[in-house]
Amino acid sequence: MLSSRNRKTISGRFIVKKEPKIKPTVARRVIRRFHFLIGKRQIICSRLGVVLVSSDEEANKGCIETWVRNSKLQEKYDRGMKTQSQQLEKHLLKLRDISNTGVLVELLGYLMNEIYTKGGLKNYQMASTVGQDRNRGGDSSKVLIPWLRELGLKSQRDHGCDRGNPRRALEIGSLSSKNAISTCGIFDPVVRIDLNSTGEGISKQDFMDRPLPKHESERFDLISCSLVLNFVPTPQLRGEMLKRFSHFLKRGTDQAFLFVVLPRPCIDNSRHMSDQWFSEMMESLNYKKLRRHVTHKIIYYLFAVATRLPPKHIGGKFKLKPVVKDAAGMNNFAILL
Numbered sequence: 001m002l003s004s005r006n007r008k009t010i011s012g013r014f015i016v017k018k019e020p021k022i023k024p025t026v027a028r029r030v031i032r033r034f035h036f037l038i039g040k041r042q043i044i045c046s047r048l049g050v051v052l053v054s055s056d057e058e059a060n061k062g063c064i065e066t067w068v069r070n071s072k073l074q075e076k077y078d079r080g081m082k083t084q085s086q087q088l089e090k091h092l093l094k095l096r097d098i099s100n101t102g103v104l105v106e107l108l109g110y111l112m113n114e115i116y117t118k119g120g121l122k123n124y125q126m127a128s129t130v131g132q133d134r135n136r137g138g139d140s141s142k143v144l145i146p147w148l149r150e151l152g153l154k155s156q157r158d159h160g161c162d163r164g165n166p167r168r169a170l171e172i173g174s175l176s177s178k179n180a181i182s183t184c185g186i187f188d189p190v191v192r193i194d195l196n197s198t199g200e201g202i203s204k205q206d207f208m209d210r211p212l213p214k215h216e217s218e219r220f221d222l223i224s225c226s227l228v229l230n231f232v233p234t235p236q237l238r239g240e241m242l243k244r245f246s247h248f249l250k251r252g253t254d255q256a257f258l259f260v261v262l263p264r265p266c267i268d269n270s271r272h273m274s275d276q277w278f279s280e281m282m283e284s285l286n287y288k289k290l291r292r293h294v295t296h297k298i299i300y301y302l303f304a305v306a307t308r309l310p311p312k313h314i315g316g317k318f319k320l321k322p323v324v325k326d327a328a329g330m331n332n333f334a335i336l337l
């Protein structure tokens with residue numbers, strides 16, 4: 001397990017530092033390993049016919065454990081949970097060669113043990129917080145805020161907030177209440193949610209289970225979805241998430257925004273995605289692309305709700321997953337509407 005570095009006061013009491021100290025290289029390794037395990041788990045589950053219906057890790061754990069109990073392969077699963085073998089690690093790297101159900105279940109136990117018992121998920125959460133620590137330049141809302149200012153949004157503090165209609169933001173997958181989105185003054189309140197909330201001021205909630213707003217006052221002027229879609233396990237669920245956003249954005253204004261951030265390979269190195277494909281998909285959901293920024297590793301998009309009407313042309317060609325480009329080494333990241 002990664003540990004936070006604690007210091008003592010003069011009287012010997014421990015001062016527990018809220019921000020864990022993890023070297024960026026270690027944080028990157030932890031994040032890479034977690035994504036690797038989640039990706040392999042997805043492949044194993046679809047081969048075994050285990051349906052993962054949520055991006056909530058607790059729910060996925062429940063689905064897997066129920067399936068294992070009903071499959072009469074509990075013994076294999078338990079053996080995997082207890083195993084520390086190089087052989088299983090090699091199998092994970094060559095999953096395509098493995099068809100034996102027993103071995104797949106053992107592998108499932110092996111990686112579930114690493115995710116849950118050995119702290120994979122917890123470390124991932126901690127490493128992600130460090131990865132987006134603003135001192136390391138990782139808070140993606142630092143890209144967003146200048147865009148919003150260019151579009152004329154001013155701090156509510158400086159320009160007097162319309163008490164009856166405050167500018168509200170929803171940050172999905174929030175890891176810190178100190179991100180620019182929370183401190184810029186443009187939004188108040190900022191509602192912060194995360195599946196596995198670790199920080200103060202962040203509610204533990206699956207966006208997919210968030211009750212739909214009943215009144216306009218419950219809707220938002222901005223939804224921030226930074227590095228979350230790539231975390232959602234299936235192309236269908238990613239599409240569901242995109243479709244759900246429109247229910248939460250304010251209507252009747254051309255100043256309701258959606259900020260989406262993705263790892264660059266999801267767009268640039270996927271067989272089923274491209275910048276054009278993603279932009280057209282968003283257009284079909286009635287979003288207009290306002291800004292785009294690309295760095296070595298990350299793509300940032302700012303969309304505005306394009307019309308006042310609810311989306312009409314959802315789906316169409318975006319119900320399919322065609323190969324829009326292909327080359328060796330590409331990935332299969334996709335979103336299905």
Ligand SMILES: C[S@@+](CC[C@H](N)C(=O)[O-])C[C@H]1O[C@@H](n2cnc3c(N)ncnc32)[C@H](O)[C@@H]1O
Nearest residue numbers: 055128132173194195196206207226227228231
């Ligand atoms: C890689 S972290 C990104 C964090 C941060 N937004 C950033 O840009 O660095 C992804 C986060 O999204 C959260 N997440 C994924 N699916 C979610 C959902 N359906 N509802 C709420 N949070 C979700 C995960 O729990 C995880 O903490």
